[in-house]
Amino acid sequence: MKSININRRLADKILSVFLLFLCGAILWETRKFSEYGAYFPYIVTLFLAVFSLVYFIKSWGVLLRKMGSSGKEQLELIQDLSSFLVSFVGVLAYIFILFSLLGFLVGSILFCISVTSVIQITRSEASFKLTTLSLLSSGMFTFMMYYLFRHVFHIHLP
Amino acid sequence: MIAEVVSALMQPSMIAIIIGGVFIGNLVGCLPGLTATMALAVLLPITYYMPISTALVLMGSIYVGAIRGGGITAILLNVPGTPSDIATTFDGFPLAQKGLARRALMMSIFASIMGGIIGNIFLAFLAPPLARISLRLGPPEFFWLCILGITIMVSITGESLGKGLISGFIGLLITTVGVSPLGGETRFTFDLPQLAGGVPIIVGLIGLYCIPRVLELAQEKVQEAEGIIVKGSIHSEMVWVIRKWFSGFQGIISSLIGTFIGILPGAGGNIAGIMAYDQIKRMDKHPEEFGKGRIEGVLAAETANNAVVSSSLIPAFTFGIPGSPPAAIMLGAILVQGLRPGAKLFTEHAVDMYTLIGGFFLANIALFLVMYLSPIYSKILSVPREILAVFIAVMSVVGTFAIRGNFADVMVMCTLGTVMYFGRKLGFPTAPAVLGIVLGRLAEEGLTQSMMIAKARGGLLPYFFGRPITVILIILILFFLAWPFLQAQLQKVRGTK
Numbered sequence: 001m002k003s004i005n006i007n008r009r010l011a012d013k014i015l016s017v018f019l020l021f022l023c024g025a026i027l028w029e030t031r032k033f034s035e036y037g038a039y040f041p042y043i044v045t046l047f048l049a050v051f052s053l054v055y056f057i058k059s060w061g062v063l064l065r066k067m068g069s070s071g072k073e074q075l076e077l078i079q080d081l082s083s084f085l086v087s088f089v090g091v092l093a094y095i096f097i098l099f100s101l102l103g104f105l106v107g108s109i110l111f112c113i114s115v116t117s118v119i120q121i122t123r124s125e126a127s128f129k130l131t132t133l134s135l136l137s138s139g140m141f142t143f144m145m146y147y148l149f150r151h152v153f154h155i156h157l158p
Numbered sequence: 159m160i161a162e163v164v165s166a167l168m169q170p171s172m173i174a175i176i177i178g179g180v181f182i183g184n185l186v187g188c189l190p191g192l193t194a195t196m197a198l199a200v201l202l203p204i205t206y207y208m209p210i211s212t213a214l215v216l217m218g219s220i221y222v223g224a225i226r227g228g229g230i231t232a233i234l235l236n237v238p239g240t241p242s243d244i245a246t247t248f249d250g251f252p253l254a255q256k257g258l259a260r261r262a263l264m265m266s267i268f269a270s271i272m273g274g275i276i277g278n279i280f281l282a283f284l285a286p287p288l289a290r291i292s293l294r295l296g297p298p299e300f301f302w303l304c305i306l307g308i309t310i311m312v313s314i315t316g317e318s319l320g321k322g323l324i325s326g327f328i329g330l331l332i333t334t335v336g337v338s339p340l341g342g343e344t345r346f347t348f349d350l351p352q353l354a355g356g357v358p359i360i361v362g363l364i365g366l367y368c369i370p371r372v373l374e375l376a377q378e379k380v381q382e383a384e385g386i387i388v389k390g391s392i393h394s395e396m397v398w399v400i401r402k403w404f405s406g407f408q409g410i411i412s413s414l415i416g417t418f419i420g421i422l423p424g425a426g427g428n429i430a431g432i433m434a435y436d437q438i439k440r441m442d443k444h445p446e447e448f449g450k451g452r453i454e455g456v457l458a459a460e461t462a463n464n465a466v467v468s469s470s471l472i473p474a475f476t477f478g479i480p481g482s483p484p485a486a487i488m489l490g491a492i493l494v495q496g497l498r499p500g501a502k503l504f505t506e507h508a509v510d511m512y513t514l515i516g517g518f519f520l521a522n523i524a525l526f527l528v529m530y531l532s533p534i535y536s537k538i539l540s541v542p543r544e545i546l547a548v549f550i551a552v553m554s555v556v557g558t559f560a561i562r563g564n565f566a567d568v569m570v571m572c573t574l575g576t577v578m579y580f581g582r583k584l585g586f587p588t589a590p591a592v593l594g595i596v597l598g599r600l601a602e603e604g605l606t607q608s609m610m611i612a613k614a615r616g617g618l619l620p621y622f623f624g625r626p627i628t629v630i631l632i633i634l635i636l637f638f639l640a641w642p643f644l645q646a647q648l649q650k651v652r653g654t655k
Binding site for chain 2: 008011012015019026029033034035036037038039040041043044045047048051052054055058075076077078079080083084086087088090091092094095099100104108111112115116119120123125130133134137138141142145148149153155156157158
């Protein structure tokens with residue numbers, strides 16, 4: 001099980017700079033808006049910029065040194081890389097390929113079965129019992145959702 | 159009106175919805191990592207197509223069931239099923255280890271029922287008069303109330319103040335995408351026509367709460383309830399816990415603590431459970447026995463956390479400041495139905511509101527039925543997490559798509575969720591961002607209308623900062639911003655003494 005860790009202080013530093021840039025970009029963009037359209041995003045971004053500045057000062061060490069932080073603390077970004085990638089890529093494939101091209105019923109069943117099976121195989125947990133459970137539950141769940149949205153709420157699904 | 163409410167609640171379909179909601183909530187709550195908030199967020203699109211009262215009753219029943227369901231894993235696995243059940247683990251798991259798992263489970267059910275009913279009484283009698291106060295609020299007060307809501311949620315929950323505020327204000331900014339409600343121009347759409355309609359509340363809530371859980375659940379493994387055997391008669395244990403609950407004042411005190419914490423915006427069931435547990439422990443003649451398997455510990459925690467369920471809706475429905483993260487989703491549900499918090503909710507939509515309150519009462523009574531579910535708990539707990547992950551993913555995608563039949567919404571939902579996954583890992587809490595999305599439009603209307611009125615009157619400062627209620631709200635915001643520092647100083651002073 002491969003995990004991905006990142007230095008917390010480094011992550012905070014990068015993110016604080018990114019947030020300050022984001023605030024700058026949003027403030028620049030608000031110049032194009034009408035007076036009434038600009039008030040809210042302008043004021044909210046000003047507040048956000050202040051909080052981001054405090055975050056920036058803290059993460060770049062001015063206050064942290066006083067608080068005695070070692071700066072070596074690791075942060076677990078991803079606990080199990082293979083399962084994360086399978087689920088993440090699976091969700092993207094479901095949205096962009098399966099759901100839109102194959103439709104809800106086929107796409108959802110394929111998505112559920114493939115993602116659960118691949119995760120179980122990568123973890124060496126695959127068994128006849130688990131595969132049967134995944135197959136049955138995926139089929140039942142998908143048909144239940146289809147019935148609910150299509151026939152109870154009368155919503156057209158792809 | 160009473161006849162209309164009773165008639166609505168006595169419909170067989172409504173009773174089925176209440177029982178179904180409690181069962182669904184209970185199942186979701188007992189799965190570690192699936193919270194009441196997430197359950198409500200993922201089911202929000204389904205309620206979108208229902209009449210308001212039915213939608214609210216279903217969500218209320220799920221909320222009641224989920225908070226109680228979290229107690230099951232707290233007792234059997236020593237893992238709180240929802241954050242509200244942290245205090246239940248203190249004595250629930252030791253009781254299970256002593257062979258008293260059934261007794262602890264029955265106490266968690268009955269305490270939840272009693273806490274829920276008492277919290278509900280406060281919702282019924284306190285919310286309407288408080289809502290009338292909201293009539294005195296003008297646009298600047300609504301703006302400051304929204305900011306106060308986010309500040310309190312960040313300040314009280316003990317998360318990082320700075321990161322919580324950044325999260326909340328990003329939530330507010332997300333609501334500015336699309337056509338400006340008063341200016342009329344499109345904002346932050348990157349010239350994509352699909353974004354002109356903005357980010358609907360439901361899309362934001364599902365993205366922020368569900369997609370991070372999908373990615374997290376896929377990485378988790380099932381934790382087995384090793385060595386814990388649930389034995390004993392369901393009925394005799396239930397009779398015993400009923401007598402125990404009424405034998406002292408612990409139940410009433412815990413209910414009142416839970417209700418009070420619920421009314422405090424942003425606090426939630428976890429704080430209520432811990433505070434009630436701590437108070438009952440202090441009052442007991444043998445506080446040293448707490449943590450080693452005292453049934454009073456389960457009583458206190460479960461009574462208080464379920465009292466929060468109804469009472470957390472009091473500030474949400476009256477002033478638009480939710481008392482807990484699930485209450486924020488409930489607030490989102492009434493906003494997407496076109497209603498607004500405040501006095502009109504209890505006048506123009508009084509039947510819907512009192513149907514919800516009656517629904518809460520019946521949902522708490524329906525909790526008696528879940529005691530028969532206990533034989534299947536161990537099977538539910540062993541459901542592989544990756545199967546849950548894909549089910550939540552399917553519900554999130556189809557629910558988001560169903561709102562407007564728009565793939566762009568699904569992409570926005572997925573993007574928000576992925577960003578929130580990494581945000582959570584870096585310590586940015588989800589709840590303030592969700593509250594920002596829920597309150598964004600109200601805050602913008604408040605601010606922009608204030609600016610327009612102030613401009614017409616020729617003075618921004620007196621109108622926006624000088625009105626008596628706005629002064630109080632600004633002082634409260636400053637107080638809650640300073641609260642974490644004050645709390646740290648107080649702890650230091652206590653430590654030196």
